[in-house]
Amino acid sequence: MASTIYSVVKIFSINRTADPSHPWTAPTSNPCSGSGFVISGRRIITNAHVVTGATFIQATKLSSGTKYKATVLAFGHECDLAILLINNNEFWKDLEPLNLRGEMPNLLEPVRIVGYPQGGDSISITGGILSRINTYVYSHSRGELELPVLQVDAAINSGNSGGPVFIENEVIGVAFERLPSGDNIGYVIPAQIVKIFLASIDKGDETGFCSLGISLQSMENAMMRKYFKMKKIMTGVLVTKTNQHSQGNEYVEKNDVILEIDGMTVEDDGKVFYESRLWMHLNGFIALKNPNERISLKVLRNGEVIHMKMEAMPVDTWYTSDYSSPSYYILAGLVFTESTESMTGVKICEVLEDNINKGYSSFRDLEVHCVNGRPVNTLDQLCELIVASTEEYVRIELEGDLVVMVNLKSHKKSRGQLLESHRVMYDMSDDIEEAYPCLGEE
Known part of the structure; x- marks a missing residue:
């Protein structure tokens, strides 16, 4: 253990994140820190959520306080993994790649979690046992693919994300989450998942993990x-x-x-x-x-x-690592944007309450199924159908068999005052305005 901890690094990043429920606002920059470790090929493994949306990434090692600039080689969002590169020979001096274990560990085996959690600047080592092996959808993936996960009772805190979990001198996984409501319930991405991700990157594809769908x-x-x-x-x-x-x-x-x-x-x-x-x-x-x-x-x-x-065939991955604000369109105070939980779909992410949408305030986070009887899967389709509407009312069908009726003349008449009262500058994103300029006409 004494020699392996020198291959564990601390990651610093400045991440820009957009607020999905307020897509008209600009992304905000936030500092973030996590952990990572050295693998073969002068690469560093960390969690994708540590560096998603990062505009600047740095790393330090145990033997030096110098921060070295890093870049992202690849993301695996469904498995919450990322590979970093550092183009500096000085950084790699005396760093040895860690070995990934080839098979699943046994329950009750003692584990050590190494990283840089909050509460101090120096490296931290916590211990416990492997208590459970389960499957679930990783919280960062925003998808539906269930992957194996190891549960440990060793402490995992903010900043541990991306750090290695050892049994003796072998890495059995990557620390990535904890259960906030539990005591010392931490979750680890198994080394087998890391290996599949690395193999996919080495082959030059990003097809993801196998699933029957x-x-x-x-x-x-x-x-x-x-x-x-x-x-x-x-x-x-x-x-x-x-x-x-x-x-x-x-x-x-x-x-x-x-x-x-x-x-x-x-x-x-x-x-x-x-x-x-x-x-x-x-x-x-x-x-x-x-x-x-x-x-x-x-x-x-x-x-x-x-x-x-x-x-066995891999499922297509889907996730945007773009930190820009999502596309949106506001109709009668209903803010429509594309769903972040699936590959297709439009939802009402927010309701800017006003008389024109009275009775619709509880419709937040509901998916849109149809506009004027036509199925809708993308925001472009929704906007096209509204533009093409020749009727006085637009009928929008939502999940749960709920219906929204919008009078287009009333919408245009009340639009300016509604936006002003909620301090929203624009009722659509730039790409929607460029594609459908008539939506902004009075």
Whole structure:
């Protein structure tokens, strides 16, 4: 441990962040610090959330107080990882790359977390055990892909993000989150996820992690099991939704019950016995697959058992690391912008309350489904349909079967006063104004 800590560095960054609920405001600059560590190829691993939107990045090492300028080579937003480069030979002097462990660790193994958390300037080492292995959507990803995560009881605090987690002298993962409401519940990105990310970058692609692109539901309810014709000896999970753009959509159908994967039984809660020593959710198991690796499935379809084989395929990544304010359009005080939680979608991110939108104040964060009966997936589509409207009213259908009716003449008449009362200078972003100048006409 004594020699490995010299390969752990402190990251300083100035990050510009936009307020998604107030897209008309300028991005603000905020200082941020985190941790990182040296890997092969004169590269540094850290968390993506430490350097997302960064306009300036620096790093220091334990043996020197000098700050060295760093740049981002690559982001892996869905796995909250980033690779930094430092073009300075002096920085790399006497720094040795750390080794990433090849397999999942065992529960109860002792761990050490090394980094630069808040509370001091010097390096910090905390200890604990590996208490759980789970899968969930990383908070930074803003997506839907579930990835494996290690849970430890060693302290992880602000500033630890991006630092290595050791078992003996091997890195088993990267510290990245903690549970604010719990005591010493910290989360670690497994080294296997780091390796998949690095392999993807080394190949020159950014295709992401493998997934069947399906939504699953447990089959623990006796009536559910009987309805879907499961025998008593069967266990599995129900497919409730398939992504039409995913590999799984070509093989798996809605209402299929997945019984086995690669010869392993899928339990009613979706877990498989990974490497014959620990329980892992099906989604996490697939995420550890390499692209084009073969997957065998056993499914129950309409009471018939079907065997199928397919290749593991990565899902497309989506995330904007741009720190500029998002595109927006304000109609009758309803602020429309594109959703940050999915690849497509428009939502009402804010309601600037006024008489014209009375009764709509609770519609914040609701997704838009249709405008004048036409489906809407992008802000451009919404604006096009409003421009093309020849009726007195625009009908906007939202999630939950809610409806908004806007009189266009009333909107134009009240627009100036509404913006002034809420101290909003412009009712649309520059790109929307350039594409649809008639939206700003009286």
